[in-house]
Amino acid sequence: MPDSATLEAPQPTERSRRAPRVTAETMATKQREISVSEFFAKNRHLLGFDNPRKALLTTVKEAVDNSLDACEEAGILPDILVEIRLVSEPQAPSRKPQAESETAGRKAQADERFRVIVQDNGPGIVRKQIENIFGKLLYGSKFHRLKMSRGQQGIGISAAGMYGLITTGKPVLIISKSHPKKPAQEVVLKMDTSKNRADVVSETEHPEDDSLFPDGTGTRVEIELAGKYFTGARSVDEYVELTAIANPHTRFTYVTPPTSQFPEGRRQVFERSVDELPVQPEEIKPHPHGIELGTLIGMLERTEHGTLSAFFTEEFCRVGPSVAKAICESVGLSTRYSTKKVSHGEAEKLYKALQEAKVMAPPTNCLSPIGVKTMLKGLERGLKPNFIAVSSRPPAVYRGRPFIIEAGIAFGGDLPAEEPAQVFRFANRVPLLYQQSACSSFKAVSETNWKNYGMQQPKGSLPVGPMVVMLHMASVWVPFTSESKEAIADYDEIREEMELALKDCGRKLKTYLNRRDRMKAAGERRSIFLRYIGEIAKAVSEINGQDAQALYDALMKTAQRKTLEMDQTLDEEGKVINAAEKLEADEAVYVKPLDEHDLIAIAEEKEAARQGAKAGGQPTAAVKSSLLAAGQGISSREPSAAPPPGKRKRKATRPERAEERKPRPSAKSERQRPPSLFENLPPPPKPAPGKHVVLVRKKVKKKPT
Amino acid sequence: MAKNTTQSKTSRSVTQRDAHTMKQLVGMADAVARTSLAYRDPSVEVPARTLANTTFNKKRRTLEMGKAAQTRNLFNVGQAKKFMQTMLLGSGVKSLIDAGKTLSLRGMYYKGLHTIPGTKEKTFADQDESDTILEDLEVSLGSLREELHLFAKKAGTMVGNITIIDSGDEIDCRRMGSGGYAIPSICEPDVIQFKKCDAKFILHVEKNTVWSRFNEDKFWQKHNCILTEGGGQPPRGVRRLLRRMHDELKLPVYCLLDCDPWGHYIYSVMKQGSINLAFESERLAIPDAKFLGIRAIDYDRCDLSDDVQIALTENDINRAKQIAAYPWFTDKKEWQREIDAMLKNGFKMEVESLITKDISYVTEVYVPERLKAKDWLD
Structure with missing residues (x-):
């Protein structure tokens, strides 16, 4: 411990001896206002x-x-x-x-x-x-x-x-x-x-x-x-x-x-693909939970309203007379207390009371989300993917400011299959291009477990696959990390909403991917039958002299009906469910139509992949990507042409493409009709409720009698 | 009864046999055509060649195929290709019968092999696929392989005090040099007849290397026997010939096989028939065949060195347990003990392990001693 007696006035240093001493006065000559522009x-x-x-x-x-x-x-x-x-x-x-x-x-x-x-x-x-x-x-x-x-x-x-x-x-x-x-x-x-x-x-x-x-x-x-x-x-x-x-x-x-x-x-x-302007958002007053103490003091100073009650009810949203009264009473002030008289201490108390007051969430008419339809349109036109799912969350609040999170997933098409998914970030419809990893939306994407939705994902990073993830935050005040507006600040409330929206899309993606896998199986099935029928007709004809063409035609017809039956899914009660319809009926989903040509391509790819695997090799990237590229949507629905759900007429939108009804929503509901009913010609008969036959029949091993 | 069936089948003339096969074949094709033209799912019935569909006939002491059959449908993703292959090979057999020619299994594989028009897919991935389908065809048509005008590659050698006639040529098996007589795939009476036999028994060894040892030491001369070898699991031709010599010449059959699950199963197949070809047991099995060795106790009995031990693998152990559980093994206490002893040893031994004692130990000491002492497993 230095003794206090040893403390002396500081000695002039070398520098100060040589240069003239800077005084407060000389400094003052250099002190001047800095303009914001400068x-x-x-x-x-x-x-x-x-x-x-x-x-x-x-x-x-x-x-x-x-x-x-x-x-x-x-x-x-x-x-x-x-x-x-x-x-x-x-x-x-x-x-x-x-x-x-x-x-x-x-x-x-x-x-x-x-x-x-x-x-x-x-x-x-x-x-x-x-x-x-x-x-x-x-x-x-x-x-x-x-x-x-x-x-x-x-x-x-x-x-x-x-x-x-x-x-x-x-x-x-x-x-x-x-x-x-x-x-x-x-x-x-x-x-x-x-x-x-x-x-x-x-x-x-x-x-x-x-x-x-x-x-x-x-x-x-x-x-x-x-x-x-x-x-x-x-x-x-x-x-x-x-x-x-x-x-x-x-x-x-x-x-x-x-x-x-x-x-x-x-x-x-x-070109424009939507002819409606977004709903023009309303301007709102500050929400009691969304202000800081300084803001409150400033507002009190500036307000034209004389009493606290009037001040609270007029200057804030969601504050009615009763809430204002409760706030004033909780700090022991009258509702008629003059705003001019509020001291700093009282303001602090009022601020605390404001924060604790039970107030409705801010109104959300101040927000103008892009909306599911518009997002679908935008993503479809911009990326030409095979599948899109979008989600628009209900409004939420961070720091008293309402916001809406919207998410979209575009999958397949020409998107690169072997690379991490791209994240398209938007704030109030403005794309954010820089500082991706500092952005709340980036964190939301990488923290979501995409493996649940059928995607590959290295730990803690973006999913890998032909996918684009879009996240949009609409808010009266988007919390950017800097003035250059490049990244959204990581508020828990915001990230949670983002994750919920992504999960919503992810679930639909999973449904789609499952369906696509099933379609691959269906395509393969179809092609298996088609491939072998010619051989069989020829061989049988060689053995017993039957007309090969007649056999071929008959088998072909049966093959078509069989595939159709197999492609159907039955629910628990034995009713035919059409997963395609379910997914298509979803307004927030777009599935690219698939034609017969794609199906054959899928099957061929699958065969090639299988033979590649048999030869000990892995399917090549090309095979993989074309698999992805091929096995896509089923519906012939165009998002724009989609009538409101429930009013859609199946036959009208999907003309004579019976073979295309194949998808199933999940492995659990995979059911097949008993083969004994095959004799009945279309329409395919329904099995009795409760009777299910698994899709792939196991080899029957009968016990010797 | 067994004999009757055998004879009725084998004594049929070639044309009769062909007529029978053709009838079966056309019957199958007709059924397929009928269902197809009725817009239904065509199918063929293939008797199941599985353990579950195999029964051990205690009276006859052979394996028999049960009645269970598998329906092979066209409109089933898992069966479509096999169905196509069955038809394809069926038509191949028909053309063989029409032409009056025979083909090897490999030849038949090539006959059916082509790329399906409009695809890159071949009708068969490899010969195994084709061989399996041909076996299916045999059982589903109820015709033997030779009746389908097919034969397998030769795999088996014979030498000994016997003279046979093979396709009209007289073969003196005493004068076969070091190579021996190659047993053909088809050993039916119309191909092979026995002319003169002095031998008193048949010694069957597992593989060619051991057989050469015995042949060089002229074991068959010294002990007046016939010496055969089946290249591991003996093919049908070898089994058929042994069975015929056993039946027709009343020669007992002794087997010298490795002390491992593989050797045990070879013995089981020779004695009772195989699961895969249970339908042919009545023509192939030799229920009186004896197992001379190698025995698990030989390691101690013959005072072998540690070097001959080959550790049992996980697979071996499982296989040994599987064999011990076969119904035709469960009642045989000696066999249960033998397999137990092998498992307890923890290693297997090949016949060649006896060479560590002396080059000719197996021919001069081991086998004569066993035969003299009537020390074998049944």
Whole structure:
């Protein structure tokens, strides 16, 4: 222990002796306010502008998010153009000498310059708001309200413009037409980072006959920036594809810069597959369980309501007079107590009481889920899989904020069979591309036991198979892990909902996979009979001179009927159940129709695999994948054409494809009719209740008599 | 009764036999055609060649096939291919009868072998598949293999004081050199007749190596016997010939087999017949055959070295227990003791193990001693 007497004033150090001493006064000369813009200009990674690749994506994303929000809010079916142009001739000196367009043939080089153009058919922007929206960070309509929307903070598009300005020195160009009969406004904005506002460089009024906006209104943003265009995972391409999946009500036109594959650039149009706008979510007031103490104090200071009772009932959702009264009484304050008089201590008590009060969960009309039908459409169009199951959970609440989790599984088709499943993550319909492993949805997928649903899964990681897992969180406030909105924070409530939704889809997948296995067996069965009948007819004819053709025809007919009978499933009471119908009747499931050609392919693959196994070899990956590719759906149902459940007419939707009725829901219900009844010609007879014969008849070993 | 049936079958003339087989064959095809044309599931009845369908006739001391039959249907995923193969081989047999020719089992396999049109699948995966179907065909048509114009490859050798006529050629089995007379697959009276026999008994050994030892030592000359060998489990031809010599020449049969479950089962098959071919026991089994050795006690009795021990495997032990539980073994206390002794030893021994004593110990000491002492198992 140092003696207190030894404590002395600190001696001046070497450094301080040489340099003039820094005083509070000198320091004060350097202390000044930091504008938000400056902060983010230095910390652009916080907003998703870490590197040129990501910057390009973030710019497109922010612009598209805004466009979609605007269109939907205005009740317009969005029609959005995304164009990325390679600016081959730099007009301002960039940090490195500009690579000429010879690089365009190869993968685009870093430091290339692009002009990102995003145009929508939305309501347009009023002239005087243009500077604020595009030039000011943290300016927007979405931050203060509790309403589900893609954008939240009002940072995105202005940050993109700022990034463009920093990297290329080019201002942002905005053309907006807010009324069909008024001329479009063209504004060129240059951001002043130190002041967090934008200066208008030029302003032009376009003549009224401007054909840029055929729908009468709309907004076009052009930002030039240093970026890097690439394809594949986490690219703009992927972003556009995923956005199209989650927003099938939107028509996207997407034009890429030149690539090796498309030297002229590639123009893709993602047509609309749903003609209804998502239900426009309502704005809600904060829920008592969803606020922090500071928020409460702030609200008390700002409120126009004089009494506590009025404050609680008017400023919060789900708080009625009786709840307000209970809250006030529990802290010993009158309901008529003035909000202005609430002390810090009282506020703390009130906050505690609020948290403990029994309040209904927040209303959920503030949420607009994608919905099962739309998800099916989006996944089907985007992935062309053989099977899709989707699930939309009932609303739940985290920290007083309502949210809805939706999940989807797409399986088969051209999806890669040997790779881990892809996880498509969405928050309020916006795809999340970065920081997958930090995301709650990723954890939910890898924590789900996919082995239960017939998938392979290395311990603690993603399932392996031709599968895409889609997870969507719709909420008035999605808890992102950072401002760049890349990953959903891992709240237990959220992850649990995600897991429940995944399990729901997983169960349906399992049913489908079981059915597919059974179908393989059925296909094999069919093909076994068909293959051997010719040989048999010929051999018998050789022995006894019977007409081979007549035998063949007769056997063929029997074979068809037999397979049909075998493919039927009987339930416990001996009634024929059609699992295909059951799965098909499920509105949240899509099964790709399967034709006769597929069945033969399945059987041949199976035979090949068996012979491969016999020869000691494993079935090749090709065989495996084609097995997967082949043995898919059964139904001829198109999701769009599906009449409401219960009203579907089987015969109408499935014309004369009797042989296709084969699936069974599970091994347990596998039943076969007694062979003695085969003599009756179709319709197949039903066995007496309670009598079951197992599908595969065991060899009969009779005891010698 | 047994003899009558045997004779009635064997004494049929070739044309009679062919007519019988053809009738059976066409009957089968007609039944299939009839059900097919009635849009029903065609089937053939195949008597079950299983242990459960095998009974031991205590009076005759042979195995008999029971009445249980398996229905082989076309429209059954597990049976369709076998059904097709049965028809295919049936038509093959018919063409053999028509042409008046015979084929080996392997030849028949090739005759039926082709790729099914429009697929990559072959009618038979291997010869075993075809052989099994031919056995099925035998039992379901009630015709013997030779009646189907089929024969197996030769596997068996004979030498000794006997002269036979094989397809008209006189064979003196005393003058067969070191190789011996190869016993054909078909040993029916119309193929083989016995001309002159001086031998007093038959010594059957398990395999060719042991047989060569006995032949080189001229054991059959010294002890006036016939020496045969069946290449392990003796094929039908060897068993048929032994049975005929035993019946017609009144020669007792002694077997010298390995001390292991395999050797025990060879003896069981020679004596009672096999489960697989129980329907032929009446023509093949030799209920009076004796088991000379090797015995489990020989390890001590002959003072053999440790080197001859071959450890019993899990399979061997299970098989030994299985054999001991066969109904035709359960009543034989000596055999139960023998198998017990082997299991207690924990090892098996081959006949060749006696060579560790002396090259000719088995021919000069072991077998003569056993025969003299009438020391055998029944």
